[in-house]
Amino acid sequence: MLDALKQISEYGLVGELLLLGDFLVRLTLVIWVLSQKRRSPESRIGWILLLLGLPFVGTVVFLLVGETRLGRIRIERHRRIREALDRPEIHADGDTEARAHGELDRSSSHLARLAEQISGGAPVRGNAIELFGDTSEVIQRMEMDIDAAKIHCHLLFYIWLDDTAGTRIGDALIRAVSRGVTCRVLVDAVGSKLFLKSTLCERMKKAGVQVKPALPANAIRAIFARIDLRNHRKIAVIDHGLAWTGSQNLAEADFALKPKFAPWVDCVVRVVGPVAKELHILFAEGWFLDAGESLVDELLQPVKTQESGVVAQVVASGPNFRNHAATQLIQSCIHEADEELVLTTPYFVPDSATIVNLATAARRGIKVTIVLPRRNDSRLVGLASRSNYAPLLEAGVRILEFEGGLLHAKTITVDRRVALVTSCNLDRRSFELNFEAGVLVFDRDFAANLRFLQQSYFDRSVLVDPSAWSERSTRTRLLENAAGLLSPLL
Template sequence: MPLRLGTLLVHSTILAISESAQTTPDPPFDLVHLLIVDLLFRVALVVMVLVRKSGNPQTALTWVIVLVGLPFIGLILYLLFGESRFGHFRRKRHAQAIKRVDRPGVRANSNPRARVELPLKETQVATLAEQVSGSAPVGGNQLRLFGDSAEFVDQLVEDIDNAQKSVHMLFYIYLDDSAGKKVAEALMRAAGRGIGCRLLVDDVGSKAFLHSQLATDLKTSGVALVGCLPVNAVRMLFSRLDLRNHRKIAVIDGQIGYTGSNNLAEAAFAVKAKYAPWVDCTVRMDGPASKELQVLFLEDWHFETGELPEDELKAQPEFREDGLPVQILATGPNFYNEATTQIVQACIQVVQHELILTTPYFVPDESTIRNLCVAARRGIQTSLVVPKHNDSRLVGPASRSNYAPLLEAGVEIFEFTEGLLHAKTITIDREIGVVMSANLDRRSFELNFECGALIYNSDFASELRLLQKSYISRSEAVSLLDWRKRSRVSQMRDTVAGFLSPLL
């Protein structure tokens, strides 16, 4: 079918060229010829889209319509954003970094005491997570959950001030605000004591920070500061510019680790203050799971710099006797590219009583929507919490385009009204808790480097559930009846955004 369609389009193009040649003797290379060249490119791309994206018909259809309906613009859009291009050399270098870092004896489960046995439900999720991400669950971790950004920053600063050997941090966004300054000052104090301080920030998410005086001061003080996945005109030819390192990681002395949704910024989030406060969730872990975050950081550091601090790689954290089992989940374009999707769907499929999900951006694939609908229809109390006012004019309506099938199936949808809910969390039956950097959208599922923590403990899951319930208490419930009564303009806007969602 794709080849037949391509043949028809090529034939029509040849006819157009023939007619142009007959009506215009010795034509200059004018707009007509430019259109013909554009059409030829688009024909080739349509065939490629139909072949390469055959497993995702919605994405394929959207791109075909964009390519056919938007001369020049559609071609440029597809070349920039149509493929998950990490770049051949980047992909090869990243694979080499993982191979060099992830050696026998490096992982936390190389310590026999850290290995854990889990009940059946947890084992089903953990086995899949290990298969797609490479990290096994490990015990002996003391945990602290942060639902307040200021408390998170204060504790991080305290841990940096107490560091004895090293401080490693990776954040998508680092702002030059009071929170960013507090952490930067702690890093400079640590560097002054001879502590090895390494800071990775995304080149796009933290662009302003990388050109700030604060960044200069950090480098001058001895903090190694590097931008992840740098953007320039040459790289644009070989890889997608919007493929970003979206992880949030901090590791102190290889013993204490952080991951979650917090960027290094105030809740006021000055660059988008209109939607503030940003409401986030991060987990601090003291124990073997921090080694998994350390491995992840060192893979990214080695990839960006070529450096690999061997002492940091070999050191194993202490096992905490009263600690809990934690599994670190790492995903990205150089991993199995459906990893996040499959973990989220596994969480939905194993639930028996209650499922609560929170996310700022809800633009998942069709199979995730279907799994949520099936969960609700089999009697699972299924709740989704998203912001009422989204900072993205397209993602907000695209999220709402999925409401109707979910509400009809019995999924409860709540829109958070007191700021931008940025926490990315899942609880399953008050038994498993998930805190992550990944949104429930295609960008996190297919493009970005992400990380998170799966915690297999009922006490922690219950604590996380209480935080989720606090979000629900500050939200408005969306009813199916009211949803059907919304204006025609809103319906049309949501439909168009939903159609474009594979491109977001």
């Protein structure tokens, strides 16, 4: 860095003006970072170190990805669609038969109220929910649901590949369109960039399937909006009352983009009932933001409650929702645990408050278990994840590393009575930047089923031994801790 500054100074007045300009810009950005109310202390420190430590480079990086900017048009569209959706007759709990506030125990009620404050969706009863942990079975059942569709098929996915799984769903949509079913597809512009250029996508469009990219990214857009804000949701809504969501993208388990980490191991739920309507609202919001078409009229259709159905609630987060929404939900799950808490996630780079809360839960006698992949598809994230192990192991948290592929399931069970299946990772990107969605289920039978699936992950994992962990090499510690310093920026 000093050599670079010396070279600039050799240009005399021009060099000095460049140095002065760079200093003033960085000073302004540092003041801006310090003045922001919604930025975490760790994020402030990370950005200030980058701005002060890397002249020019730090400034460019901050201007590109340092601010959560959705763009003027998208912000205005979001305001308009939220106003249109903020009507009792739109939401599932507007139907008195679906309301479930009085059916929850005190602990679950606290969690449900927080979730409602975060994303606006209330807990609703009468939902038939199935749990899936097998990629092939999910694709088969989803294809069958699309083949049975009579009104519409609305799909929103972060990654859609033109492999066997993606082609099966694409062909099912083509068949649906030929029957007169309206089919709309929204895919993330970055996660599904190969699909958007594929022959499969072209065939779908020619057949009449409406395909739109979510959050388009290019150099020009980077000037006006942050291009690394991604739509990470995985949602399929069929005929308004049936929906799928969870961690699985539209791709085979061998995941052609990164085959050496395969198989991808996911967890998905299929919902029939009022919660499907809440997931439909999320699709409608995303469709309006990126396609400009309002689906509000379709959302006015009532959805039947299912006899003997369970109480469940959609939880959404994103840069257009209340700040730290996902973090607050995760921490509330931790606080509500009395006996056992199990979390599974592929990426574990949370904020310091979440680490402290997990450690505190273990110290107060809660059996806390976290399951992560032993081999992560991102080496940097894998190292950063391991930098968080020490304080958790010292507190008594059990950490298991999954050896059966890349564990991609994002799940939580609380005391085997409350369950969360989501697209949200336990990392800063999912907490603060990505659009995410999940379903919170208040039912002991469903929670027991999810806990059984989590146990199957345990059986294919190795337990991290605290004693052995404390004896790892100095080089390994340095790499992990260096990656950990970058956590606020990952």
